[in-house]
Amino acid sequence: MSTSGTDGSLIADAVREAARSGEADRYLACLLAPKSVRGDLAALAAFSAELNRVVQIVTEPMAGEIRLQWWRDTVETIARGDSVGHPLADALGDAMRRHRLPVSLVQSPIDARSVELGVEAAADEQALEAYLDGAEGAVFGMALRVLGAPDRADLDAIARAAGRAYGIARRPGGLLLALRSPELRRSSPQAGSAPEVPAEARDALAAMRDEARAAMLTVRAQLEPSYLSVLLPLVMVEPYLRAQERMADPLRDVADVMPLARVSRIWWAHVRGRI
Numbered sequence: 001m002s003t004s005g006t007d008g009s010l011i012a013d014a015v016r017e018a019a020r021s022g023e024a025d026r027y028l029a030c031l032l033a034p035k036s037v038r039g040d041l042a043a044l045a046a047f048s049a050e051l052n053r054v055v056q057i058v059t060e061p062m063a064g065e066i067r068l069q070w071w072r073d074t075v076e077t078i079a080r081g082d083s084v085g086h087p088l089a090d091a092l093g094d095a096m097r098r099h100r101l102p103v104s105l106v107q108s109p110i111d112a113r114s115v116e117l118g119v120e121a122a123a124d125e126q127a128l129e130a131y132l133d134g135a136e137g138a139v140f141g142m143a144l145r146v147l148g149a150p151d152r153a154d155l156d157a158i159a160r161a162a163g164r165a166y167g168i169a170r171r172p173g174g175l176l177l178a179l180r181s182p183e184l185r186r187s188s189p190q191a192g193s194a195p196e197v198p199a200e201a202r203d204a205l206a207a208m209r210d211e212a213r214a215a216m217l218t219v220r221a222q223l224e225p226s227y228l229s230v231l232l233p234l235v236m237v238e239p240y241l242r243a244q245e246r247m248a249d250p251l252r253d254v255a256d257v258m259p260l261a262r263v264s265r266i267w268w269a270h271v272r273g274r275i
Helices: 005-022 023-032 037-059 061-079 087-099 104-116 127-147 153-170 173-180 184-185 199-222 225-246 259-270
Strands: none
Touching: 005 023, 005 037, 005 087, 023 225, 037 087, 037 127, 037 199, 061 087, 061 104, 087 104, 087 127, 087 173, 104 127, 127 153, 127 173, 127 225, 153 199, 153 225, 153 259, 173 199, 199 225, 199 259, 225 259
């Protein structure tokens, strides 16, 4: 069921605010996309922002799992065309049906947050890749489909590379290390302790930043200009990585930049036609 009239306007406002406050890079990028798909791209950004918020606000993993299970069930419902009365979910459902987004793809970011809640259960290179593919790569993949990209292996590879670069740039170092190596997780300082990061952990984080930069080269080499708008958030990868290099506590902190710098970089990438 599509939204319209006054209720539709209120839903659109709620979606835009959720996207703007929780996924600023994607929100700005969607404003530069073709007008016909801006609302659907904003819905994807708001969906990702809401999943991030679940992980950020819960104090117990079980409470987070309950919220994530609600989203899993809701995705199944909205895919059938039913409304659930939740502005973000209903907007997501409209986007799913309009662009035939696979339920499995939409579920991927939810499952990634579940891994984040129980991160101790996963620890190897494959776990980290799967997490980044789900948390960020799937969102880029959905956005490409909204923009009209066909179901092609090369475009899926671009989405995965984009997710790897952006995820490494936007996730706390402690989470990334925990997914890759339980030994590094155990060597990291505990909550409440002084932010003294072991040299081994710093080296591992530096190696991951190199991987993010390599993933960016992959995206640039394969990028088709017609899909640029949904990949504009990637212009923020390098500023975030440089911010990580300056952090006193890269294990817990998340890189950020001044809002004006974000707007400027995304706008100029749009004007230049490259990321």
